[in-house]
Amino acid sequence: MSDLKIYNSYSRQKEVFTPITPGHVGMYVCGPTVSGESHLGHSRPYITFDVVYRYLTYLGYKVRYVRNITDAGHFEEEGREAEDKISKKALLERLEPMELVQKYTNLFHWAMDRFNTIPPSIEPTATGHIVEQIEMIRKLISEGYAYEVNGSVYFDVKKYAANYDYGKLSGRIMDDLLETTRELEGQSEKRDLADFALWKNAAPEHIMRWPSPWGVGFPGWHIECSAMATKYLGPQFDIHGGGMDLLFPHHESEIAQSTICNxxxxxxxxIHNNMITINGRKMGKSYNNQIMLTQMFSGDHPLLEKAYHPMVIRFFVLQTHYRSTLDFGNEALQASEKGLKRLWEAYEKLGVIGTPAGQAGSDLGAGAPDIELDKKVRRLIRELSEFMNDDFSTAKVMANLFELVPVINGIKDKVIPVSAISAETLDLMKISFRVWLEDILGLKGISDADNQLLQGVMDLLVEIRKEAKGKKDFATSDKIRNQLTQLGILLKDEKDGGMSWGLA
RNA sequence: GGUCCUGUGGCCGAGUGGCUAGGCAGAGCUCUGCAAAAGCUCGUACAGCGGUUCGAAUCCGCUCGGGACCUCCA
Incomplete structure (x- = not known):
């Protein structure tokens, strides 16, 4: 169906993508833990996999995209009581646990919408799949790879490792694991330090709790993904994505559980995306260096020089390869902002080239065809697919789109005659920009000027200014432009006598 | 300590051994009533030291620096 190559973290090499069921793709991506607000770091996986989803769809695959919401809360915070993060915070904020979870889920959805990510096909919650998780744990016990102690159930890693390749995904060596695993609460009841919890007995103060064959408790962190992925995508599916920080132990454990069960x-x-760093360090709770998405959008954070539009962040993320780290910085974000504006304006100009509105039509025939330019444009467009097929190289895709910008601006400003490129190539450019910019990269313009009323008022001002300019009444024309600038609206004179405007 | 990744011009970043990625910032020029935008041109960067090679940012070794995971984590 395509020549798509994906870097598979499991084999550590690029592999040609071949779906299990021809024409269909099952993709599971680890979603957010909604015990708190999403920060900038969270934007990376969801934007990355949104583009993966969009591209697979573009290639013609019917994709079932499953992304979970972890709302059951996890535990085993070192040195503390086995207290659920969610329930603890709930007490502080005097909210029902599910109320809190709902609040952050809504906030997450709001941010994802602003990023223009397409909602997953199924967004299952951990709390909604307690039954499936319990069922899976039962199976693991009956298979002999899990054991119960004091109302908790653990996965027998040592036994699994003896028969399967435990540690392959994360490059871990079993012997090292046994030595380097830290002392954690509840460790004593495990048979081995490397074992992980499938079900935890809930202490009385623990608010989130469900009855189970082993008593009242709550599910372990890794089991939800295995249970829900199996339920919606089957015992074996095509793509599993998530952040690199989830490689171990989360994904390694998922493989172990599912392998035994299915x-x-x-x-x-x-597929694993890399981290967003800040001053070279991963952004994360433990480092206390996170900038929340609400703060990114509002600019309300000491590290932010200004507010950044969600699309600027999306652009920023896509300008680098998903497997490289991406370093946060105001200068870099502002570069993205300007870059996006330039690209988007070129895209809008492209839309009217060759149409009566964009070109007078009179000088359309002027100038000889520029074979070289035509070839270059076609090459740049052809390469877009090649780059994307090479493990989703969005950075290169964007570089090529940028190389087309001077061509578009040149034609618009009549530095390059429209006739330099063939009508077919022009059409190809128009279609390609729409498909790549909007459909695949999922970008949108930043300007909020889609207001009918404002549009009408601006048309009027532009009209008046044109008249003033015609009479060489520069006092009036400058006044209009300067006053608008103060209001945050940039008015620009075009080469062909027209005027365009946009929000600064 | 173990496993792994990484070090590219002012900033962010592509880079498959030989063919100036790209964006932003900066400089000059053109266009323009002015401005903005736009177009053209410019910086010869690859942590350091060795090695392999006709040729290395790209492969190997060492040194120095940064980071990730091993604990919740996107």
Whole structure:
């Protein structure tokens, strides 16, 4: 169906993508833990996999995209009581646990919408799949790979490692794991330090709790993904994505659980995105260096020089390869902002080239065809697919789109005659920009000027200014432009006598 | 300590051994009533030291620096 190559974290090499069921793709991506507000770091996986989803769809695959909401809260915070993060905070904020979870889920959805990410096909919650998780744990016990102690159930990693390749995904060596695993609460009841919890007995103060065959408790962190992925995508599916920080232990454990339960390796292609760093360090709770998305959008954070539009962040993320780290910085963000504006304006100009509105039509025939230019344009467009097929190289895709910008501006400003490129090439450019910019990269313009009323008022002002300019009444024309500038509206004179405007 | 990744011009970043990625900032020029925008031109960067090679940012070794995971984590 395509020549798409994906870097598979499991094999550590690029592999040609071949779906299990021809024409269909099952993709699971680890979603957010909604015990708190999403920060800038969270934008990376969801934007990355949104583009993966969009591209697979563009290639013609019918994709079932499953992304979970972790709302059951996790535990085992070192040194503390086995207290659920969510329930603890709930007490502080005097909210019901589910009320809190709902609040952050809504906030997450709001941010994802602003990023223009397409909602997943299914967005299952951990709390909504307690039954499935319990069922899976039962199965693991009956298979002999899990054991119960004091109302908790653990996965027997040592036994699994003896028969399967535990640690392959994360490059871990079993012997090292046994030595380097830290002392954690509840460790004593495990048979081995490397074992992980499938079900935890809930202490009395623990608010989130469900009855189970082993008593009242709550599910372990890794089991939800295995249970929900199996339920909606089957015992083996095509793509599993998530942040690199989830490689171990989360994804390694998922493989172990699912393999025992379903008797096959659950995932064909593992895709992991790299981290967003700030001053070279990963953004994360433990580092206390996070900038929340609400703060990014509002500019309300000491590290932010200004507010950044969600599309600027999306652009920023896509300008680098998903497997590289991306370093946060005001200068870099502002570069993205200007870059996006330039690209988007060129895209809008492209839309009217060759039409009566954009070109007078009189000088359309002027100038000889520029074979070289035509070839260059076609090459740049052809390469877009090649780059994307090479493990989603969005950075290169954008570089090529930028190389087309001077061509578009040149034609618009009549530095390059329209006739330099063939009508077919012009059409190809128009279609390509729409498909790549909007459909695949999922970008949108930043300007909020889609207001009918404002549009009408601006048309009027532009009209008056044109008249003033015609009479060489520069006092009036400058007044209009300067006053608008103060209001945050940039008015620009075009080469062809027209005027364009946009919000600064 | 173990495993792994990484070090590119002012900033962010592509880079498959030989063919100036790209964006932003900066400089000059053109266009323009002025401005903005736009167009053209410019910086010869690859942590350091060795090695392999006709040729290395790209492969190997060492040194120095940064980071990730091993604990919740996108």
């Amino acid at each position: 008797h096959q390796n659950p995932v064909r292609y593992w």
